[in-house]
Amino acid sequence: MKLCIMGAGAVGRSVAELAGDYGHTVTAFADSSSAVVDAGGIDVEQALAHKDEVGRVGEGDPADALGADYDVLVEATPTTLGDAEPGFSHVEAALQNDRHVVLANKGPVAERYDDLRALERESEGTVRFEATVAGAIPAIATIEGLDPDHVTAVRGVLNGTANFILTRMATEGLSYEHVLAEAQDLGVAEADPTFDVEGTDAALKCVILANVLYDGGYSLDDAEVDGISDVPASALELAREDGRTVRLIGEVSGGEVRVGPRLVPEHDTLAVTGTQNIVQLETEHAGRLNVSGRGAGGPETASAVLADVGRLPDK
Template structure:
């Protein structure tokens, strides 16, 4: 398949690195400041080298990537709330051209699920978004394949929060210390708020709910609680009782 990749963070970079190994050809790439298109196929290594050395994938217009001759748009821009832009517009543009879309960006299917499904119904393209919940674990397809027999879901949905709580419990360390450690290791973002305030886990719950019930739920429908204000003493008390504390998502 011919791929266009929008967003060149961890996910987009991994797609570029692995596309060729799986028989796919990358013909267009965009990041937040530039783009590059070659209908004959791009050298992913060259694109990534340029990104690392110059901070951009190319000098072209990022919008031109959406009009390239691709089969599948890989939408990997950062998740945004509310109107889910620019991810939603990227999805709409691809579907209106009858192209397929693969989402790593949670925004369009957490905040505008009904809109995405309406666009998909009017298109020859399809939208897949397995990567939005559980990474490489096939959570959403497993739920969908059970054809209504799964009625609820519950689990640990955010790796950053899980790392922080595990380290705090195992080592008796404070929250700020472990958060800094997680950032140094690349486990937590420079701005970790989505992870530690519960937003990321809540978005994943919303997406699960939309798949489970085929409803247009949004983040506004979720009850959200994070770990930033959790005192170390709570973990100690839990340990004394043979228990542990985790940030759990439940639908």
């Protein structure tokens, strides 16, 4: 397939680097200020070197990328809330031109799912978004395989930064502030960690799962969200004395979406450690299924994007 990659952060870069390995050609690649386009396949190495040197992938206009010759738009610009722009407009342009769309950007899938599906219905293109939930973990494909009608609940640990902080607090007996600073030094938490520690990122993923389970209708406003910044070290100590620990759990069930710190048994399947994620599915006929692995990271998330590209129908 010919790929147009919008976004040159960790995920966009990794998709560009790995595409050839999966038999695809990158014909357009854009960041927020520039683009490089070549119908025969761009020189990915050169574009990334250019980005490292001068801060942009090429010398063209970003809009050139959307007008290029491609089969699949890979939307990997940063997640934005509300109108989910500019990601949503990129997706709209691609679908209106009957191209496929694979998203790593959570915004359009969490905030404007019904709009997205409406555009898809009018298009010959297909929309997929495995990479928006839990990185390398095939949550969406597994739900599709089981059939969303036969999945009764989904819960899990969906934010690696929050899980790293809770794990360290529990094992070292340290305060939230201390571990957050440490996580920022290690690059596990961002300078502004709000999105991760207040539960917003996990909630967006749960909203996407709710849209898949209930065939749309959900956005961030429908989620009840509580973060981990108020969890005291003493709560983790008390939990441990009782053989339990605290995890930031997202849950979709009975039409509700909730994210918050919860007590779980210390060695429970849900109590993954460090930056690991886990998705737990309750099914009507197949019992409980658990899928765990790396929930973030450039190559990990790119591998979910490329799995989606592989699942697209031939047009």
